[in-house]
Amino acid sequence: MVMRKLQLRLNQTQKVRFERAMERLQSPGNSVIVTESIPVNHEDAFLKGHGTSEVGGELLATVCGVVDRVDKLVYVRTLRARYKPEVHDIVVSRVIEVAQSHWRVELNFSQDGVLKLSSMNISDAVQKRRTSVDELNMRNIFVEDDVVCAEVGSFQRDGSLQLQARSHKYGKLDKGQLLKVDPYLVKRSNNHFHYIESLGIDLILGRNGFIWVGEHVQVRDPMAVDDEMISSYTYNTRKGQSHTPFETRQSILRIGNAIRVLSNLGFTVTLEVIMETVNLSNTKNIDIHDMLGSEFHVLIAENEAKRRSA
Template identity: 60%
Template sequence: MRGIQLSFNKTQKLRLDKALEQLEYFSSKLNSNAIVTVSDTIPVNHEDGVLKGHGTMELEGEVVATLCGVVERVNKLVYVRPFRARYKPEIGDIIVGRVIEVAPKRWRLEINFSQDAVLMLSSMNLPDGIQRRRTAVDELNMRTIFEEYDVICAEVRGFQHDGCLHLQARSQKYGKLERGQLLTISPYLVKRQKQHFHHIDQYGIDLILGCNGFIWVGEHVEVKDDMIEDQTNKSEQQNNKLSGLASHQNQEHNYTPLELRQYICRAANAVRVLSTLGFMITVDKIMDAVEMSTSKNLNIHEMLGAEFYVLVAEREAERRSSSSKKR
């Protein structure tokens, strides 16, 4: 709610306050035993050999919280996950970043972290799809692959001995992102899930929910299978390379259809509204907001108006109310 800088009338203000009060009630009711503030006692069984993790400390024989957040338990480990935290990379995270420098044998990316990430030339697939050693010619042609201000999707490989956060893009689903919008939200609003790549078939758009808080909404791109690429012989690869260059040149002259651009903008505005209200960003919530805007015949710019914020908050309060009744 800190980011809302809209002029609500009295009716809208009352409706929004009522919806937010309901959301706060359901949230506190659902996580009444998990939410703690500073100096709150965390109930544990000392006989099990509890391990005290981040946000906890032992005081007078009891485990006390040193942060405001939610108590998480993993086997014997007990720690507190803060409500608003900066992005903390983990191995396997799907992230979206922007190239800020082309260095020797590597690209440096801004990923909404305390330090920049590095994508090595040896840690990605080349455009021709051939698995081989990287040569000096490949290093000279790095700008033909990625250049400054390009948006890239990659996977966190881990921290290397040099202290840098290293990425990898060894799959066809990773790489350069084009024809879309890059949105920046708070990383804690994106929950780690099994699937961060989403294709909305009915609208023809792709959604990539980066764990680092970078969200990509763009035109759908077909991903080729790596096994099929490996089974082609050298002559077919050369023919495909020539035809691919021609099709790429033709594709540059083609523009994204107006209807598809409108769907991209609607999905992007839905993410902006949900993040401003402080809701977790999921595909279901994004598509629900898009469908609500179309069902009410709202223009794209009207989605960022005060009335739509109130409608989204009321819809979320109604959804949580119905789910709590089913329980």
């Protein structure tokens, strides 16, 4: 939890408050370096996870990172700037090329992702073979700079990732904003898709560190790339969509700034923490633009310290 990329002008009072909050957050055994001892209760059974090794009855860290505990499992989560993908990960990506029979997408990974046209074709649970006509219509589905949600399917021999969008919840994301955080701040969860009903907002926490905040969209089920789907995409993306209400746009910006602040502070990004940050900004009557200022960063650090101690 260090503000590596953040340059804030703190006055003397804010500086003291911030340092106190961060001291409370830096609990013993939370951040470790190689060979550092990890506190565990040897009377209770525990499981050694990634980045740990037991030497002389002591649990030691074999990598630098943050200690995480899941039930009895103790492991060290290394802090990576790049995304380390796993099959079935939910990811948010940006289209960078429309190629023959596939789209190439940016994933915040050392290799680009590949989303094949055939990986989006499910009609009555039967894979439908695509023709040259379907390939010619690919730009009616996704074009460069479109934001797309998909799932990691497999790894290719050249190191690239094969993505798939075999469900109605995947596909193009519209009327919102794309944010980027360090991937380690987005923990693997049973649900990376969130509908904030009170605000009419969709929130997708991509495991690759790309996060989508946008106006809620009623999805169709099942997802099938056919003539009707292509016509729908063509109508919506080329001829314009309905106007996004001002209140919804304000909510998108407020949630987006909440995520930026949490990322700046190095705090894990979850739905609960994001909404707590948003609610605090409303309670304190802080303007959306002022959320990126020094005072709100200090408030969030103090609030997180209070939340964890409770």
